[in-house]
Amino acid sequence: MAATRRRGAELDAAIFDAVLTELRDVGFADLTVEGVARRAGTSKAVLYRRWSTKLEMVITALANTRLADITPPDTGTLAGDLRGTIHELLDRLAAQGREVALGIMAGAASEPNPxxxxxxxxxxxxxxxxxxxxxxxxxxxxxxxxxxxxxxLAFDLVRYRFLMEGSLSAEAIDDVVETAAVPLIRVHASGAQAPGPKGSSAG
Incomplete structure (x- = not known):
C-alpha cells in the first residue's frame, strides 16, 4: 500500500522536525537540503519549491518551532520587556548549540537572502x-x-554583536536596551523629530 502523500501543515511539520534534527546531529555548516529531504521523507524539489536556500529553510523552521511561542514578558517597563525578550530569544537559540546559532547568524550576514x-x-x-x-x-x-x-533596533544590534563577539553578557544587553533602543523609541513615540530613515511603524 502506497504511503499517503503529506501536504500543507503536515508536510511542513515533518520538514521542520527534520531541520531541527539535522541541526542537532550535523550542525548548520554541514546541514544539506538533501539530508533534510531524506530525513523528512520528501524530495529536494519539494523543499526548493518552498525555500530557495538552506538558510531560508533553517530560519523558517526555527521561527515556526523554537521561536514560535515566544511572548514578551510583562515586566512593567519598556526596557524590562525588551531585555527579557532578548534573553529569551538568546536562550532559545543557545538550546540549538552555540556553533549552530553562530553559523545561522553568519549565514544571514554573509549570504544575500531577502x-x-x-x-x-x-x-x-x-x-x-x-x-x-x-x-x-x-x-x-x-x-x-x-x-x-x-x-x-535592539534585536538588530544584539544579532550583530552576537555574531561579532560570539556571546552577549547581561551588561551588553543592558547597554543595547538602555543606551540605544529605549531612547530612540521614546523620541519617535513622543512625536519629536528623530534622525534616520522612515519605515513602517510598529505599535
Missing part, C-alpha cells in the same frame, strides 16, 4: 509591536508612530 531576512524581520517586528503597545498602555511612551527600524 526572504530569510524577511522572516527574521517579521519576528522582530511582531515582538517589538507587543512591547511598544504595552508601553503605550502604561503611559510610558507617547502615541507617535515608531518606525520599524527604531522598534527593532
Amino acid at each position: 526572504a530569510a531576512m524577511t522572516v527574521l524581520r517579521t519576528k522582530a517586528e511582531d515582538l517589538s509591536g507587543v512591547i511598544i503597545r504595552r508601553a503605550r498602555d502604561r503611559g510610558e511612551i507617547g502615541a507617535g508612530p515608531v518606525p520599524a527600524t527604531a522598534a527593532t
